Amino acid sequence: MTFTVLTAEFAHESNTFSIRPTDLAAFRARLFLQGDTAVAQRADANTDIAGFMDGARLHGWETRYTISAAASPAGPVTRAAFDEIAGCIIDAAKSGPLDGIILGLHGAMVVEDHPDGEGLLLERLRAVVGPNLPIAITLDPHANVTAQMCDLAQIVISYSTYPHVDMRDTGRRAAAILHRTMTREITPRTLRVTRPMLEEANSGRTDEGPMIARHALARAHEATHGSLAVSINAGFGNADIPEIGPTVLVTYTGDERPHRSFAETLADDIWDRRQEVLNRYLTPEEAAAAALDHAGAGPLVIADYADNPGAGGYGDAPGLLSALLNAGVADTCFGPMIDPEAAAMLHTHAVGAKVTLSLGGKTDPRFGGGPIRVTGTLILLSDGHYTGDGPMIGGLPGTWGPTAVLRIGGVDVLVVTNSGQMLDLQQFRAFGIDPVAYRVVALKSQQHFRAAFEPIADRVIVCDSGALCSPDLRSLPFYRVPRPIFPLD
Numbered sequence: 007m008t009f010t011v012l013t014a015e016f017a018h019e020s021n022t023f024s025i026r027p028t029d030l031a032a033f034r035a036r037l038f039l040q041g042d043t044a045v046a047q048r049a050d051a052n053t054d055i056a057g058f059m060d061g062a063r064l065h066g067w068e069t070r071y072t073i074s075a076a077a078s079p080a081g082p083v084t085r086a087a088f089d090e091i092a093g094c095i096i097d098a099a100k101s102g103p104l105d106g107i108i109l110g111l112h113g114a115m116v117v118e119d120h121p122d123g124e125g126l127l128l129e130r131l132r133a134v135v136g137p138n139l140p141i142a143i144t145l146d147p148h149a150n151v152t153a154q155m156c157d158l159a160q161i162v163i164s165y166s167t168y169p170h171v172d173m174r175d176t177g178r179r180a181a182a183i184l185h186r187t188m189t190r191e192i193t194p195r196t197l198r199v200t201r202p203m204l205e206e207a208n209s210g211r212t213d214e215g216p217m218i219a220r221h222a223l224a225r226a227h228e229a230t231h232g233s234l235a236v237s238i239n240a241g242f243g244n245a246d247i248p249e250i251g252p253t254v255l256v257t258y259t260g261d262e263r264p265h266r267s268f269a270e271t272l273a274d275d276i277w278d279r280r281q282e283v284l285n286r287y288l289t290p291e292e293a294a295a296a297a298l299d300h301a302g303a304g305p306l307v308i309a310d311y312a313d314n315p316g317a318g319g320y321g322d323a324p325g326l327l328s329a330l331l332n333a334g335v336a337d338t339c340f341g342p343m344i345d346p347e348a349a350a351m352l353h354t355h356a357v358g359a360k361v362t363l364s365l366g367g368k369t370d371p372r373f374g375g376g377p378i379r380v381t382g383t384l385i386l387l388s389d390g391h392y393t394g395d396g397p398m399i400g401g402l403p404g405t406w407g408p409t410a411v412l413r414i415g416g417v418d419v420l421v422v423t424n425s426g427q428m429l430d431l432q433q434f435r436a437f438g439i440d441p442v443a444y445r446v447v448a449l450k451s452q453q454h455f456r457a458a459f460e461p462i463a464d465r466v467i468v469c470d471s472g473a474l475c476s477p478d479l480r481s482l483p484f485y486r487v488p489r490p491i492f493p494l495d
Contacts, residue, residue: 039073113146150239166224198269227265231264309469337416
């Protein structure tokens with residue numbers, strides 16, 4: 007029997023404290039591909055859709071691929087953008103009989119008038135396909151998984167790595183469980199256990215710390231009777247919504263009790279170890295002092311966690327750059343500095359020109375400070391296009407939009423237009439900056455940068471510039487989260 011399966015990707019991590027709404031243009035700027043075009047570009051890379059298509063080929067499915075849409079993390083998704091993209095998926099569900107649905111989502115999407123974007127999408131799908139059609143969804147482990155997501159999708163599986171390098175594998179796993187469901191071999195459900203926390207203590211790091219042992223236990227439990235998949239989600243703390251924080255999910259068939267007991271044990275461990283933070287967050291001045299003293303065989307990599315565009319940070323906080331310049335740190339590259347106004351202004355000059363301008367700090371100076379006045383030499387102008395070659399985005403195209411490299415003292419600064427975090431060496435190298443050739447590499451990212459940059463680094467340090475994604479969540483004005491909740495109470 008040939009099964010007909012609807013597939014799509016629709017992902018956004020919504021930082022409700024951001025003043026930048028995520029509209030349709032934001033999706034089009036990062037990822038907005040339909041049908042065969044999406045399959046052609048993404049089905050042979052490390053993506054959810056690639057895993058879905060691996061499953062389709064293995065099992066002989068007929069796939070109805072609709073859309074791949076994702077925007078850089080920012081404020082809530084506008085209702086118009088949500089309706090446009092969700093509408094593509096809903097229309098495809100209406101276009102003929104289906105045996106199953108498999109979707110690559112994120113799990114932390116907030117719509118401007120609804121706190122649970124994924125739940126809203128699933129609700130609309132269920133209104134079309136009924137309560138029993140098998141639905142599988144894959145999630146980012148920074149999902150704020152809601153009860154509705156687990157009620158409306160029988161199969162829920164999150165990536166198991168942070169940095170995320172197992173997207174395709176996760177897609178394959180979800181496809182395998184969906185196929186067994188469509189053949190009626192199993193009747194899966196997904197249970198959810200949570201604790202009153204904004205996020206797991208280390209945001210789900212899997213390169214070191216307690217998540218390593220937790221995932222080992224999860225894989226062992228998956229070998230027990232009736233267990234199909236265990237997902238451990240760190241949550242996404244930059245969202246002021248009613249259902250937030252770490253969750254343990256078990257997709258199972260048969261008796262729920264042993265799986266709920268196991269999930270409770272893992273959730274207890276997350277709660278009991280809520281004070282065990284792995285990172286030491288330096289101030290920008292402390293990070294600059296470390297850079298000044300660095301004399302290792304490879305570069306010192308400094309990551310500004312607080313201004314991470316990958317969590318909705320604006321990417322324009324100038325604190326770390328200012329500290330490096332004030333300390334006289336040389337032989338350094340820095341990026342990205344997301345400043346469309348500065349990028350446009352630099353594009354009015356010729357390479358080699360000496361330019362004075364205001365840089366960074368223009369979006370919301372309350373978080374990370376206002377602009378700094380700098381003078382530098384214009385080294386390069388570009389349209390911003392690159393193709394990744396690292397563990398996370400290898401083979402996938404991307405663009406910073408109009409881009410410039412400005413040399414300020416001893417620091418080469420990548421000034422860009424489009425939002426995005428630094429997670430691949432090609433995001434520097436495509437613009438004449440080879441991180442291996444510098445003594446210091448300063449970048450805006452949280453954990454994801456490690457996949458590509460840790461192998462070239464002599465040492466990695468992290469700093470908190472006080473920007474929007476500061477690891478100190480108590481600095482944010484929460485009103486809608488349930489109370490009491492850690493670390494606010």
